[in-house]
Amino acid sequence: MKLSSGTKIVVMSVVAGLIGGGVAAGGVVHFTQGDQAANVTTAKSNAVKVSENNVKGKSSATKAFKNVSGAVVSVINLQKQQSLQSDFFGDQTQNRDSDSSDLQTASEGSGVVYKKSNNTAYIVTNNHVVAGSNAIQVLLSDGTKLTAKLVGTDEQTDLAVLKVKADKISEVANFSDSSKVEAGQSVLAIGSPLGSDYATSVTEGIISATKRQVDATDESGNSLGKANVLQTDAAINPGNSGGPLVNLAGQVVGINSMKLASSEDGTSVEGMGFAIPSNTVVSIINGLEKDGKIERPALGVSMVDLSNVSASDQREVLRLPDSVSDGVIIVEAQEDSPAAKAGLERYDVITKIADTKVSDSGELRDALYKHKVGDSVKITYYHKGQEKTVTVKLDKTTSSLNNAQ
Numbered sequence: 001m002k003l004s005s006g007t008k009i010v011v012m013s014v015v016a017g018l019i020g021g022g023v024a025a026g027g028v029v030h031f032t033q034g035d036q037a038a039n040v041t042t043a044k045s046n047a048v049k050v051s052e053n054n055v056k057g058k059s060s061a062t063k064a065f066k067n068v069s070g071a072v073v074s075v076i077n078l079q080k081q082q083s084l085q086s087d088f089f090g091d092q093t094q095n096r097d098s099d100s101s102d103l104q105t106a107s108e109g110s111g112v113v114y115k116k117s118n119n120t121a122y123i124v125t126n127n128h129v130v131a132g133s134n135a136i137q138v139l140l141s142d143g144t145k146l147t148a149k150l151v152g153t154d155e156q157t158d159l160a161v162l163k164v165k166a167d168k169i170s171e172v173a174n175f176s177d178s179s180k181v182e183a184g185q186s187v188l189a190i191g192s193p194l195g196s197d198y199a200t201s202v203t204e205g206i207i208s209a210t211k212r213q214v215d216a217t218d219e220s221g222n223s224l225g226k227a228n229v230l231q232t233d234a235a236i237n238p239g240n241s242g243g244p245l246v247n248l249a250g251q252v253v254g255i256n257s258m259k260l261a262s263s264e265d266g267t268s269v270e271g272m273g274f275a276i277p278s279n280t281v282v283s284i285i286n287g288l289e290k291d292g293k294i295e296r297p298a299l300g301v302s303m304v305d306l307s308n309v310s311a312s313d314q315r316e317v318l319r320l321p322d323s324v325s326d327g328v329i330i331v332e333a334q335e336d337s338p339a340a341k342a343g344l345e346r347y348d349v350i351t352k353i354a355d356t357k358v359s360d361s362g363e364l365r366d367a368l369y370k371h372k373v374g375d376s377v378k379i380t381y382y383h384k385g386q387e388k389t390v391t392v393k394l395d396k397t398t399s400s401l402n403n404a405q
Contacts, residue, residue: 060248064188065202067250070171071113074139074196075125075148075162075242079106079132103135110191110243111138111162112173112252114285121166124285125242126257127153130160139196144168152288156296157227157276158216158257160242161288173244176251178277181230183207189234189256189273191243198239205234205271207253213362214274226362229274230254236273245275253278283369297373297394299344300337303328305360306349318347319385326359327351327382342392344381351387352380368394 058066081104109129115122123138130136136148146168151161185207192199209231216227232245236259245254254275262269287294306314306327314320318329327349333340344350350358353367354377371377373396380389 061186061188061202061204064246064248064250065190068112068171068173068244068246068252069190069200069202070141071173072141072190072200072243073111073113073123074192074199074239075109075111075123075129076105076137076139076196077107077109077130077133078103078135078137080134106132108192108195108239109241110239110256112190112242112244112255113169113171114173114175114252116166116169116172119166120163121169121172122151122285122289123148123162123164124255124281125160125162126255127155127158127160129242130162136162138162138164139192139199140168141171141200152292152294154284154288154294156216156294157280157284159255159276159281159284159288161285173246173252174250175278175282176247176249176253178210178230178253178279181207181210181247181253181277183210186248187232187234187253188246188248189232189236189240189243190246191240191256193235193237193239195239203235205232207231208233208272211362212274213360226360226365228277228280228362228366229257230277232273232275233271234273235271252281255281295373295396297368297371297375298337298396299339299368299379299392300334300395301339301344302331302334303350303361303364304331305329307360318349318382320349320382321385324349324351324382326357328358328361328364338392338395342379342390344379344390344392345383349382350379351382354378 081102107129109125111123111125111129113121113123130150130153133150136150138146138148140146146164148162148164151163153160183206187205187207189203189205190200193201207230211228212231213226213228230245230253232254234245236256240256241258243256244252245256247253254277256273256275258274260269260272260274284294306320306325306329309318309329314324315322330339330344330346330348330350332346333344350364352358353364354371356363356367356370358364358367368377371394373394376391376393378389378391380387382388
């Protein structure tokens with residue numbers, strides 16, 4: 001999942017070719033003076049000694065880190081490498097797959113172990129971390145490397161579930177209710193920035209916004225609609241993707257997925273990272289464990305937020321009363337879609353799904369995804385200024401509904 005709207009977004013897996021190149025171990029710099037010996041004069045003085053550490057006890061951040069860090073892993077995406085082979089005259093090239101055993105690291109990200117069942121442990125990471133993989137390895141916090149199997153992926157939310165043998169797994173993370181998270185709360189981001197060489201690194205920040213709505217696209221640039229995410233200023237770098245964002249109790253409140261690198265005008269941006277809320281994560285990983293994929297209910301409509309329409313158009317075109325300021329406008333109800341079958345039309349304004357008010361398309365999706373394919377749900381909407389209700393039987397999302405719900 002990526003962000004669009006003209007901003008430069010970085011998804012937080014790290015391409016292997018960018019790791020470690022030209023970085024000296026330890027950052028050591030050697031100074032030389034040719035062949036001349038240096039004359040050093042020392043004065044008599046008392047030797048300097050270290051004093052006792054006056055910081056007593058462990059900070060909340062340290063305790064939180066210790067509670068969950070053992071469950072954080074590095075995720076290594078292995079792929080077959082393609083090579084260019086010239087013909088005899090050197091004027092043509094062709095792609096040739098490497099031998100199946102010749103797999104190389106294509107990218108690295110992070111993940112977190114969230115469940116052990118019998119002899120299987122389950123790990124959540126980002127879809128883009130494992131995309132295109134021919135094999136996946138997981139590096140535990142103690143350095144143990146395991147082969148992982150892909151359970152399922154969901155491109156819409158950029159989540160994936162892996163499984164490994166559980167005999168080497170000692171710690172499992174717990175999820176917290178992300179709906180209770182508040183702006184200003186302290187959080188830690190744990191993962192492998194720049195890859196597994198920096199595994200289990202931790203940064204600290206706060207929750208900057210609890211319900212930031214961003215435009216999401218897939219790896220090909222196709223719109224996936226809007227996503228509601230947690231915003232944080234904790235440092236997130238390539239390789240952190242798929243790692244946990246945790247509160248000071250050591251509970252996972254989100255899965256780190258992306259960061260804002262620059263604004264629309266090219267201004268450099270710092271401290272704007274985004275995480276998938278834990279409530280969304282739990283819903284998706286349960287579905288992936290069960291079916292290997294997520295089947296979502298859909299109305300079969302394309303839509304736009306009411307807030308994006310001028311006040312004059314709200315009155316004159318939509319004929320809305322002044323009391324209605326939030327909702328989602330139906331731009332088109334696709335033929336034979338659940339919405340069309342229920343009588344919903346272009347320019348109808350949806351304000352409620354079941355008993356949940358919807359202010360924008362993100363909230364509409366959240367409310368819709370609480371239901372299952374085949375469920376019948378009551379929708380409250382305005383048609384030419386008149387409030388109405390209708391019952392819609394939900395169908396599943398299809399590939400033709402890239403911009404619809």
